[in-house]
Amino acid sequence: MEQQEVIGKGTWIDKLAFELLEREKSLGRKLDLLRVESGLGASGVPHIGSLGDAVRAYGVKLALENLGYKSELIAYSDDLDGLRKIPEGFPESLEEHLAKPVSLIPDPFGCHDSYGMHMSSILLDGLDRTGIKYEFRRAIDTYKKGLLKDQIHTILQNSTKIGDKISELVGQEKYQKFLPYFPVCANCSKLYTAESFEYLENEKKVRYKCHDAEIGGKMIKGCGHDGEADIGKDLGKLAWKVEFAARWAAFDIRFEAYGKDIMDSVKVNDWVADEILNYPHPHHVKYEMFLDKGGKKISKSLGNVLTAQKWLEFGDPKSILLLLYKRITGARELGFEDIPSLMNEYNELEDIFFGKLKVDNQAKLTKSKGLYEYVNLLDIPKQASTHVNYRLLVELAKIFKEDRKERVMKKLIDYGVIKNPEPKVEKLIELAGNFADEFDQQEKAEIELDDNAKKALKILSETLGADNEPEDIQNTIYQIAKSNDVQPKDFFKILYQIILGTSRGPKIGPFISDIGRKQVAKTLAEYI
Structure with missing residues (x-):
């Protein structure tokens, strides 16, 4: 059988970087600096999924560097986005600021220059604590400095064509009536209520009217102001359906991943980049969202947010990186109860990398070693650390x-x-x-047990749960296994799997005494 050639470190990250390079070469673009981008939402509390976007983009940056190219990650905070609803646990006083750009809303906690910067800082802290290096850019600075003004001008010149294409591609007719640009109303500072309806091309100004608009399922009152806004000087922002394209062209972005919840926006932005801005859209990969254990999308508005800060109270940064670098496709149910297995899985990867654990399958060995290197952000330890389950x-x-x-x-x-x-x-x-x-409860381990093993577990559970303590728990376990035709080593392995979720551990008898035999008896009874 012909051996498949390994790209880079043999992971999906390397494959993605390779595909990106092949595409760039076919487009004939310069390869002296390959920028990757991650958009940071600044209107809600950032969760593990938000962090994942930037962490994975950074993985692609590392893979490109490993293949010999210069790369950097742009972490772009969309802090001109309007506040659509108040996140769970935030003060109701934010009600008066609905529809205003989050960078113009005061920080309700008083520790940052705005609500938007407060939210961005939570995500940046998560990136810093996991060792991700990035160049941070804010939407408010990008627009104030006029970095997108050429792209805005071209987009607004072609607004009729774009409005028709949006209708054709995703069925949204709004932009056949209004321009895909929201000025910040000069009178009330709201964003989405100020809808622009005419572009004065020679003056580079939009005409707009501020009127009532439905935002986040709620009617927000407009102030009725008729105004004009200069696209180079006054504050405003492009609609999402076209803004990515403007950024890609202005910042020369070659890679950006996206969640399936914004597929429609990406489809339109790709077309705008290619056909209107004459900038080939970046290479993409679509990733699935993280779900909570009930199968719902993790989001702050549902109150089921899982932040990096909370995660790091229980697991180390490597457990987050392992979670995010293991794979990119497929929706995953995620909870804090996943931390123990991720912490142990990292130890296993380290043992494989340093040859302490043998893996016969060459493809699995290459992939495991590559994954270990990316989890260490290609800064490989000289030796394995001390492992404790x-x-x-x-x-x-x-x-x-x-x-x-x-x-x-x-x-x-x-x-x-x-x-x-x-x-x-x-x-x-x-x-x-x-x-x-x-968390008191650990997840029940999935273990296949035959009738003999179940019978032995039942006897052991009853013995440990009895009022009289067995004289020698270790020997008792050994005898119960033997008398029920179960290999003692297999029985010990089953017990480790049930109690520790692993196949080995400390001497089981004294360990059961330490945990409490009646407690263990109860746990074993769940498997009978």
């Missing part, structure tokens, strides 16, 4: 609430898991302790 730490953290770090560390040394205390393990105990305090 995260679920083991969670179980121990549940037992020891007082002097937790010292007592859990002592147990790890007693079990032979580590030789000496070290700061990295101390930090892991802190994260797992936070997890133990906040």
Whole structure:
């Protein structure tokens, strides 16, 4: 069988970078700097999905650099976007600012120059804490400096053609009546209520009227002002259906991923870039959204937001990067309960990378090593770190609430898991302790059990749950396995899978005593 050639590090990220390069070469464009972009929403609280857009774009930047090209990530905050609704947990006083650009709304918490910058800073903090390097650009500065004025002019000159195309491509007829540009009303500072209806080409001004508009399912009152706005000097912004195209052309963007929720906008923007601005649209990849465990899209308005800041109370930055770099397609249900398995999976990848864990399948080996390198942002550690099973730490953290770090560390040394205390393990105990305090239940492991194993588990559960404590739990487990035709090593493995979600761990007898035999009996009973 012919061996397939490995591109870069053998991951989907490398494949994407390679496709991008091939396309750029076919277009005959310069390859001296390949810019990738990620748009940051600034109107709602940024969640893991928002972070994912920028993290994945950064992965493509790294892959391009690995293939020998210069690249940079532009993190663009859309802080001229109008506030459509008040996010869960934010003060009702924001009501008066609905429809205003978020960069013109005061920060309700008083720590940033605007509401928009408050939201952007949450996302930027997430990027900083995961080690992502970016060039930050704000919409308000971009428009104030007139960086898009040439593109705005060309788009407005062609507004009739664009309005017809939007209607044809996505069935939206609004832009056959109005221009795809929203000035900020000079009288009331609202954005979406000021609809422009005529472009004065020679003066580079739009005429607009501020009237009532439905925004976020709510009627927002316009002030009735008739005005003119200069596209180079006065504040305003392009509609989403055309703005990406203007940015791509102005900033020379070669790659941008998008979520399937904005597919229609991307379709139109691609056409505008290609046909109106004469700028070949960037290479794209579509990704699915993260869903909560109930199958709903993660969003702040639903109150189910999952922020990087909250995640990092329980998991390290590498667990976020692993989540985002594992794959890009397919909707995924996501919750904090995924953290233990991601923390353990990273350890497994590290063991594969350093040859401590053998993988016979060459394709899987290459992919696992490549994934490990991207999770480390291609800054590869010289050696593997000390590994401690995260679920083991969670179980121990549940037992020891007082002097937790010292007592859990002592147990790890007693079990032979580590030789000496070290700061990295101390930090892991802190994260797992936070997890133990906040979430009591761990997800039930999926384990295939035959009748003998189920019978042995039933007997062990009853033995551990009895009032009289077995003299030697380790030996009791061994005898129960033997007398029920279950290989003891297989039975121990089953117990580790049920208790720790892994196939090995510390000596099981003393560990069960530490957790509490009746507690373990209850857990085992769920699998019978």
